[in-house]
Structure formats: C-alpha cells, structure tokens
Amino acid sequence: MKKQKQTQSKSPQTARARKPQKQRAVPGSWQRKFLDALTFRPVVQYACDRAGIDDSTAYVARHREPEFAAAWDKALDAGIQHAEAECWRRAKDGTLRPVYQQGRRVGSVREFSDQLAMFMLRAHRPDRYGEKITVTVLQREAQRIAEEMGLPDAAELIAVAEQIANAAKSAQDSLGRR
Numbered sequence: 001m002k003k004q005k006q007t008q009s010k011s012p013q014t015a016r017a018r019k020p021q022k023q024r025a026v027p028g029s030w031q032r033k034f035l036d037a038l039t040f041r042p043v044v045q046y047a048c049d050r051a052g053i054d055d056s057t058a059y060v061a062r063h064r065e066p067e068f069a070a071a072w073d074k075a076l077d078a079g080i081q082h083a084e085a086e087c088w089r090r091a092k093d094g095t096l097r098p099v100y101q102q103g104r105r106v107g108s109v110r111e112f113s114d115q116l117a118m119f120m121l122r123a124h125r126p127d128r129y130g131e132k133i134t135v136t137v138l139q140r141e142a143q144r145i146a147e148e149m150g151l152p153d154a155a156e157l158i159a160v161a162e163q164i165a166n167a168a169k170s171a172q173d174s175l176g177r178r
Helices: 012-017 031-040 044-051 055-064 066-093 114-124 139-149 154-176
Strands: 095-101 104-111
Touching: 031 044, 031 066, 044 055, 055 066, 066 114, 139 154
Parallel strands: none
Antiparallel strands: 095 104
C-alpha cells in the first residue's frame, strides 16, 4: 500500500499577507550592486532593493567596514551630483509635455521650471539668491535691553548681536557650498 503525500495548501489570503523574504546575501557579494544602485539613484532603500538585501544589512556593513562606508559616501555623492545635473538640465532645457486634442496627440510643449531654477541658484549661490538674515537693533531699544540685563551700555549687546548674525551667515554660506 502506497502512502500518499499530503500537501498543505495555503489559502490565497495567507500567501498574499506574507512579505517575501529577501535572500541572505553572501557577505560582500551584494555590495557592488548596492553601490552601483546608490550611484544611479541616491536612495538607500532603492539600493538595498536592487542588491536584494534588507537595509539593516547595509547599515551594519557600513558601521563595521570603513572601506565600505567610504565607498557608500562616494557613491551617494556621485548619485547626488547626477541628480543635480538633471535638475540643471530640466531648469535650463525644460521638459516636453505631450499635448492632446480630442484624445489624439497633436504635439508637445516645452515646459520650464522657474521654481527649480531658483532652488538650484539658492543652493549654489546663497550669498546672492539665498534668504537674507538681517538684524536691526535700534540704539534706544538696545540701551533698554542692556539696562534690563545689567550691562553698562548697549555696545556690548550690539557686539553680541552682530556675532550671532555673522555666525548665522557663515553657517548659511557653508550649507550652500556643500
């Protein structure tokens, strides 16, 4: 008498509810795919998906392997440079949008993004196009605040305000030059 193999069939709901598990990658075998994907699109989750790994695997490797961390930073920087180049291209050359009439494509229109152009200019030339930080302190108001703080005159208070304004401008400039 032959024994019949019993198979358990999973219901379609159970099969759909489970998220497919990513295969465990052999250490190092996924890193090239990950770095290539990060260069193509500077988004860690995208790179992990392309490499077939969980994001925790990537972050653990980044933490444990300084050479991989350096390669990650380099790939991320290259990906961001590609994204910046594409933004400049779209701001300068525009994009073609198809035009339809009565359900048929009859041509296209080139659209430009002034907002994108301004964003790029602010990022690269904050001194000229960025937000301005202006501190205006009236002498009389500065003297009143100095007296409340127990300072002999407003000169010290104004000097501190100027230091704060200069530090804020330096921080803004350094952020724009990254």
